Amino acid sequence: MKNILVAQSGGPTAAINATVAGVVTVALSSKNVGKIYGAKNGIQGVLDETFIDLREKIKNNEDLVLLSHTPAAALGSCRLKLKDLNKDKAQFEKIVEVLRKHEINCFVYIGGNDSMDTVDKLSQYCKNHNITDITVVGAPKTVDNDLVGTDHCPGFGSAAKYIGVTFAELERDCNVYKTKAVTIVEVMGRNAGWLTAAASLARVNGGKGPDYIYLCEPAFSTEKFIEDVKAKLDSQDSVLIAISEGIKNEKGQYVSEQVQSGAVDAFGHAYIAGSAKVLEDLVREKIGCKVRSIELNLMQRCAGHIASATDIEESKMLGMKACQCALEGENGVMASIKRISDAPYVVEYEAVPVSQVSNEEKTVPKDFMNKEGNDVTEKMMDYLKPLIQGEVSQNYKNGIPKQMILY
Amino acid sequence: MKNILVAQSGGPTAAINATVAGVVTVALSSKNVGKIYGAKNGIQGVLDETFIDLREKIKNNEDLVLLSHTPAAALGSCRLKLKDLNKDKAQFEKIVEVLRKHEINCFVYIGGNDSMDTVDKLSQYCKNHNITDITVVGAPKTVDNDLVGTDHCPGFGSAAKYIGVTFAELERDCNVYKTKAVTIVEVMGRNAGWLTAAASLARVNGGKGPDYIYLCEPAFSTEKFIEDVKAKLDSQDSVLIAISEGIKNEKGQYVSEQVQSGAVDAFGHAYIAGSAKVLEDLVREKIGCKVRSIELNLMQRCAGHIASATDIEESKMLGMKACQCALEGENGVMASIKRISDAPYVVEYEAVPVSQVSNEEKTVPKDFMNKEGNDVTEKMMDYLKPLIQGEVSQNYKNGIPKQMILY
Structure with missing residues (x-):
């Protein structure tokens, strides 16, 4: 016994x-x-x-x-x-x-x-x-x-399903107005971009899904990001973006950390912002259109x-x-x-x-991401699709x- | 015809x-x-x-x-x-x-x-x-x-159902650790607290739901808020709080606005924070325990x-x-x-x-909120319950x- x-x-x-x-x-x-x-x-x-x-x-x-x-x-x-x-x-x-x-x-x-x-x-x-x-x-x-x-x-599969469904719903929500607007959605993942990649699942029924997907594996350039957003805004009103919590610059420094160092608000509180919030501020400053950031936060895992x-x-x-x-x-x-x-x-x-x-830590392989570093490949989609079924x-x-x- | x-x-x-x-x-x-x-x-x-x-x-x-x-x-x-x-x-x-x-x-x-x-x-x-x-x-x-x-x-009923279900799930998620932690969840509503009140629906099957619910109708005191949180932390590890986006002080000033005036981050960006983020910073400063803020954002309506x-x-x-x-x-x-x-x-x-x-604007009547201004009453629950069925x-x-x- x-x-x-x-x-x-x-x-x-x-x-x-x-x-x-x-x-x-x-x-x-x-x-x-x-x-x-x-x-x-x-x-x-x-x-x-x-x-x-x-x-x-x-x-x-x-x-x-x-x-x-x-x-x-x-x-x-x-x-x-x-x-x-x-x-x-x-x-x-x-x-x-x-x-x-x-x-x-x-x-x-x-x-x-x-x-x-x-x-x-x-x-x-x-x-x-x-x-x-x-x-x-x-x-x-x-x-x-x-x-x-x-x-x-x-x-992972349940979180991926939540993320895919949520991006499909956000796409509908963000497309109702005839106004230039950028929506940046932050997904969990400090060092591995799998969850952020799941935003692509919003496309499985023919939807456009996010316009860009930035995982935390490749180095993230804020200049390239702003260029990407501007290019998309030229041809459409709403731009929907998925980014990993853990996007980092070439030096491996978290984008969110760069803003937090030493920043305080009017009350003297330390300024702690997620990567989406940092990019929201950046789009407001560099492009000036309507912009919002969303964190999927605990909801994506529970x-x-x-x-x-x-x-x-x-x-x-x-x-x-x-x-x-x-x-x-x-x-x-x-x-x-x-x-x-x-x-x-x-x-x-x-x-x-x-x-x-x-x-050990399994990060996203290179052939699961596009060369520009702003989307996933079909290989990633093939990997993800079975996991959210039912x-x-x-x-x-x-x-x-x-x-x-x-x- | x-x-x-x-x-x-x-x-x-x-x-x-x-x-x-x-x-x-x-x-x-x-x-x-x-x-x-x-x-x-x-x-x-x-x-x-x-x-x-x-x-x-x-x-x-x-x-x-x-x-x-x-x-x-x-x-x-x-x-x-x-x-x-x-x-x-x-x-x-x-x-x-x-x-x-x-x-x-x-x-x-x-x-x-x-x-x-x-x-x-x-x-x-x-x-x-x-x-x-x-x-x-x-x-x-x-x-x-x-x-x-x-x-x-x-x-409203669908948003209320999303909010009730999400608070029930967040309650589970927040209760797993033996660590003092405060989770503040911001719900839509600038002048009417109906959606925030829907957090109470997490209780319909015997769950505790949020420990406090602050609607935007009564004047919000940050001092009383910190007192409330401290009192609850004395007897339990996890404190889950629902607050309206539009909570205001006695002068009718939005809590979120008070922090935003003139605040800039290290990059010189304007600091724009929601009410939950403002309270998160406050709890960190005044209590010092683990604290996070969550915005239900567009997900609650779509x-x-x-x-x-x-x-x-x-x-x-x-x-x-x-x-x-x-x-x-x-x-x-x-x-x-x-x-x-x-x-x-x-x-x-x-x-x-x-x-x-x-x-015209229909706000929450007084008898739908408790006297302390930190929860809803049975009358509110009776009103809400039928709307999320099925x-x-x-x-x-x-x-x-x-x-x-x-x-």
Whole structure:
């Protein structure tokens, strides 16, 4: 009989609870599983021994579906990075002590880069100390889609769908007036432009979508940007632009940082502006037409009501795969997605060594962006399109989606 | 045989095209209707004679449904306010000349305050000049819900649903970390707090929703605001706040304006910040905890994918009512909604003199807000709840909702 612990870490997404649901699904259906615990607030909850009995909270398939459709991390999250394995063993000793105290054999940790670092270190620690009664497995998650070792990341597809749908709607909104106007929409992503690229999905039904898409990978030139905008304004009234939060100049300096250094407002408050806001000010100054900036902010990562059915299904499958690996004693692996083909869209679920994943970052390859650095290519579209297919049947009550609250 | 012209004006909404669909539905089903035109960009399109033949664009019920579910103004919009009736007749003469040239007998104008001013002036002009072959009728629309003469406005219910759903999702997202953090969300509304009040709908299924809701009607005190936030941070980690774009101090000065006067950033750009951004800076300075501001921006008015089925149905009914009034020669009226009861929710459609509506503004009554000025009352909830009921079955293709493009 094995006992299972699952926890979530890093930024929340619309799909991360589906991965918990996948873990619980396998655990509930296995004769060899005893306790099914969730740790509250990630690895912090392991250190604090704040466990939630998931057999009590999740009774039936209805509960599993509701959990899968609830956005953000239902078990809570943390941003705690474990210390260096060779320098500070106390933290690892404490974790193993807690796991043994509660007779946990399988620990599934769901998260992004930092969380896979935790899986890597903890599984290494167990190997190094011949701890064979504990298996640590990772399940990927990040809206940024920047994990290596997997074709794409759970949570990304739903965020991409939100972004594609929102750009399609913004295009309609911005086109109603006969007035020259520029709308700059900032999308999450400091170092990887995947989410910003998803703005291109507004085009899949023949719409124009954003006129320009600037990812954070190529160096961003404000001069070229103003030239681009002017050129487009010559032939049309409304110009809609997608930019990454993390656009940087040639020196690698964030565009948003350049304005913030030392700037204060009339009250003496520090001026902290996003990249879209900085470019809004620039367009106002250099072109002088109507201009607005929009940040998609938290909504892009927690909009469960417009989640991608493909993403939710894949996220659940990865939780199932991770739980199976843990039950089979595959210490130190991460469940991952291997794409077999784009159209028809076929994937396989596999397990990769987490050491290959942790602390790496997958940015957008050059052939996914155009040469001018102001749009994506067909190759990017082919990659993105399958990930947003299908809509989730949310369970609405009183006009608002029902949610599963675990604590 | 009568010919019909319909046009849209003011800010777009997720429901304004449903009203056009309502007009066209009645027109298509009437034996006495010949041409069905749409004017591009509102009354400007009448002056410019840029007409769209809607019989060509809308062939069947499928087209009507698609139009109803497409956000923003499919006929385009304008912000043109007609001149004073007694001072400048040329504009009115031109409009009547164009309408007569195209043998238009019924003109339905869909919009908010300014648009109803157009309906009022134009219908008055016709009456004053014994023009009996042209009937001008208004249909209400505004996400702000600030029109008098109708229980509520088409477009508001869908925006309210987006806001309620989004706050429910943000609540989940903001609650994942064990860190003191304040999230301030700015909702549209310069002088009427209806949309901000809709944040309370996040509570209908037992959720906590926003911790505070500050509408723009009562005077806003930054001192009291900081006190409120501190009090809540004493007992919980995450504090979620809804504020109106138009919160003002005791002197009636916009909170956002106070910071903007004379402020420049390091590049010498003018500092233009929304009210949430101003309060974010204030919390950072006075409390020093993690704080972020979010603007729901254009998304709240164009999110057709999460439109309220009740709103879309009512918007269509009002278009039908307006078209019927126009066909029956009821010059100078606006189609409107009379609420008979909250639960069960029952409404009637009627016609009110547009002169009572134009240039008036319906703000939130005192008994819809709590005495402290930091939340809404049950009375507000009872008013809001029926308006967000039901979800629209969007027609998705390739993962993105299909849209009806009229030009």
